Amino acid sequence: MTAEWWRTAAIYQIYPRSFADASGDGVGDLRGVTARIDALSDLGVDAIWLSPFMTSPQKDAGYDVADYRDVDPLFGSLADFDDMLAAAHDRGIRVIVDLVPNHSSDQHVWFQAALASAPGSSERARYLFRDGKGPDGSEPPNNWQSVFGGPAWTRVVEADGTPGQWYLHLFDSSQPDFDWSQREVRDEFLDILRFWLDRGVDGFRVDVAHGLVKQEGLPDFVPPADADSMGGDSEDVPYWGRPGVHEIYREWHDLLAGYDGDRALCAEAWRPTAQETALWVRPDEMHQAFNFPYMMTDWAAAPLREVIAESLEVFPAVGAPATWVLSNHDVIRHASRLALGDDSPQGHGIGPLSPGKPDPVVGLRRARAATTVMLALPGSAYLYQGEELGLPEAIELPDEARQDPTWFRTNGERYGRDGCRVPIPWEADAPAFGFSATGASWLPQPAEWDVLARDRQDGVAGSTLELYKELLRRRRELALPSGDLAWLEGWPEAALAFRNGPVTVVANTGADDVPVPDGLRVLLASGPLGDGVLPVDTAAWFVAA
Structure with missing residues (x-):
């Protein structure tokens, strides 16, 4: 029996508005994805994950969904989605779509109905409406703060024009949280899952998968001053990681199990440890969970070895693969982050409060x-x-171009996530570097990205693009995703060294060159090697000579 595809897949995240623009309006779209799908086939990925493209006012780049069963006109139509899905499947590439169940847009028909209904109504019960504190209800129901900064509560004006109840939004005020204790909410999302599964999608990446359920009574909570905004470093938070959330995903698991093709669920669950993250991928729940503790680990051998070892213990222990990741649309790109200090919290970006700016040469070397x-x-x-x-x-985006809600809700103290979301360059000499034929781009592209454009790297030995192609090809040929890792002793303290199948992997995270023993032949390397040594910030795959 062949193992499920998601256990070993290399999955490529597409942020649709920044991938490829076929319409020329400066925003990427689904027809743009279809037009560039051969580039992904050439890269050698097994699947793509598309960030939200559903109907949305775009207050938070599509993570504020107004209609979960349609495509926002900004990105095209359902027919465009079907064409893209077919093009991917024709090339053996599976498709995962983003689902946002913690909250909707305030333009969703349910929330509009809630605003038009009275306190205590069934319409309001779908969300977390509460009376305010104080004699006139003018104080929020509790002290919770939004991930994007500022209070997590907004007061509504009732139909008669008087100040009324408050609603919870862990993110922007335009993103009211659902009340997942309501059966109607659970049934609605089961139906949404069916809608996309019936169209042929291969799975879902679940946004804020550790949210949804809030502690009964909504108690006050003051996070530590340096806490991660998504709860990735906090043990017990009344709105993250509550036990009841697992019941929801068991229902989802059962639904997906009724479809053929090994449909998969991947959790965005920001938890402090790999061990806690593994709770989301027990046999009857989700299939994958992003390994955020690994992603946020510094470029140093000892902590990397620790998190890798823990991950390869706790995930297989519950029958799940470890799911590795270094960058996404919410964090500083790892070609910059790995050259920063450890004070770079998720979602903040590189801005006025950051500990300096990264060295781009060091950053790229470490990223590779x-x-x-x-x-x-x-x-x-x-x-x-x-x-x-x-x-x-x-980093150097003009203030007037920034669009992340974090930028506005913190009055410019945090730059937010725009810096990792800038449209990517395809052709160095084309308008908008080939992102859009008109030259339009919803976020401005740095001029120095011309040398990083795909056409400047394709087929060029030593380029980052060719390194990725070779890594993915060899990874598949050598069956490394289904292999077993064995740690190697006898290497310097700053060297991360292990064996997987026939391959010996060594990374030099220190300040001095690492000698390479005789009897090893270089299969591939992240950068040039010295004579018998592995240079600083370089990793290589070796096989027996």
Whole structure:
């Protein structure tokens, strides 16, 4: 029996508005994805994951969904989606779509009905409406703060014009949280899953999968001053990681199990440890969970070894693959992040409060090495569009171009996530670097990205694009995703060294060259090697000579 595809897949995240624009309006779209699908086939990925493209006012780049069963006109139509899905499947590429169940847009018909209904109504019960505190109800129901900054509660004006109840929004005020204790909410999302499964999608990436359920009574909570906004470093938060959320995903698992083709669920669950993350991928729940503890680990051998070892213990222990990731649409690109200090919280971006700016040469060198390690590990791996080109974080965006709600809700103290979402470059000499034929681009592209454009790297030995192609090809040929990792002793303290199948993988995270023993032949490397040594910030795959 063949193992399920998601256990070993290399999955490429597409942020649709920044991937390829076929319409010329400066925003990427589904027809753009279809037009560039051969580039992904050439890269060698097994599946794509598309960030939200459903109907939305775009207050939070599509993570505020107004209609879960349609495509936003900004990205095309359902027919365009079907064409894209067919084009991907024709090339053996599976398709995962983003689903946002924690909250909807305030333009969703349910929330509009809630605003038009009285307190205590069934319409309001779908969301978390509460009376305010104080004699006149003018204070929020509790002290919770939004992930994007500011209070997590907004007060509504009732139909008669008087100040009324408050509603919870863990993100922007335009994103009211659903009340998942309501059976109607659960049934609605089961039906939404069926809608996309029936169209032929291969799975779902579930946004804020550790949210949804809130602690009964909604108690006050003050997170530590340096806490991660998504709960990735906090043990007990009344709105993250509540036990009741697992019942929801058991229902979803059962639904997907009724479809053929090994449909999969992947959790965005920001938890403090791999062990806690593994709770989301027990045999009757989700199939994958992003390994955020791994993603946020510094470029240093000891902590990397610790998180890899823990991951390869706790995920297989519940029958799931470890699912590795280094970049996505919410974090500083790892070609920049790995050259920063450890004070770079998720979602903040590189801005006024950051500990300096990254060295781009060091950042790219470490990023290539980190990916060389990641793609040698057993399990599944996610790549974020543009990392195969070595794209860094776009830091110097003009203030007037920024669009992330974090930027506005913190009055410019945090730059937010725009820097990792800038449209990617395809052709160095084309308008908008080939992203859009008209030259339009919803976020401005740095001029220096011309040398990183795909056409400047395709077929060029030593380029980041060719490194990714070779890593993915060899990974598949050598069956590394289904292999077993064995740690190697006798290497310097700053060297991360392990064996997977026939391959010995060594990464130098220190300040000095690492000698390479005789009897090893280089299969591939993240950068140039010295005579008998592995240079600083370089990783290589070796086989017996």
